[in-house]
Amino acid sequence: MSDFSQQDVQILRREPGFRGFYQVDVLTLRHRLFAGGWGPELRRELFVRRDAVCVLPYDPWEDAVVLVEQMRVGALDKRASPWMLELVAGLFDEGESAEEVARREAQEEAGLELRELIPITRYFPSPGGSNEHVHLFCALVDSRGVGGIHGLAEEGEDIRVQVLSLAEARQALSDGRLDNAASIIALQWLLLNGRHVREQAGPRP
Structure with a gap:
């Protein structure tokens, strides 16, 4: 320090x-x-910018993750397509806790009810020029039947939800198709800790 x-x-x-x-x-x-x-x-x-919460929804019983896909203006002219696979994410509203943001955004962006929230880390994505601080979580979910198009129309959101096996997500990470910081950090954490998370989750409720 x-x-x-x-x-x-x-x-x-x-x-x-x-x-x-x-x-x-x-x-x-x-x-x-x-x-x-x-x-x-x-x-x-x-x-x-307001601080952010990013959540990796993980189904330990199916060994699958839930990711969202949407157009990102920061990726224009930087990759073949500006539609990116990402974590569920959103900014704090005044008075909200990180856990409240996580649950609100999971419902709005993916139609998901989060079960247990597991803190991964907090970090500054670009402290050389931004004051944004990110709270990163893994959350246990039931991925069965999850999918479709979500997001708030009044915010111009058009979000497609995808369920990938952890093996598929690992391959997407290896191929460079998952190329944003929160997704990389969270998936690397899950690849290191997934076995423990599955053991702690126990049988499907």
Whole structure:
């Protein structure tokens, strides 16, 4: 862990850079140096966004995962198709807990009722320019009969739900078809811990 803390950064100015669906702030700051003293003034744009929850729904009795597919603007011009396979995910609303976000988004995006929620980790996906903090979970679900098109029409969501065996998901990970951070981290965790999760789940309720 670093010897430095929040007190070792001085924010000299914080100005609005952009306000739209998302927000960008322009910060002028300086921070202490490893060699001692203070560094020069730096101007940095910060992508300001609510924290997020991502959930890997896992059926331990079928050894299958539930993934969602939707168009992602960040993937335009970066891959053959901007439709990506991902975890169930969403942003915090004011006053919500991470568990409440997980259950709300699972219902909205996939028609899923989550059983046990297992915390995996929390992480910053891109701290060089964004303040987003992601809460990552695995959740036990019954995947039988799951599928179809979901999402909130008022939010422009068009989400297709897919159930993959864990072996199929492993292959998609190996092939690079699963190429977003939350999905990679969660599936790698499940591949390491799936046996324990299945043992703890016991017989199907």
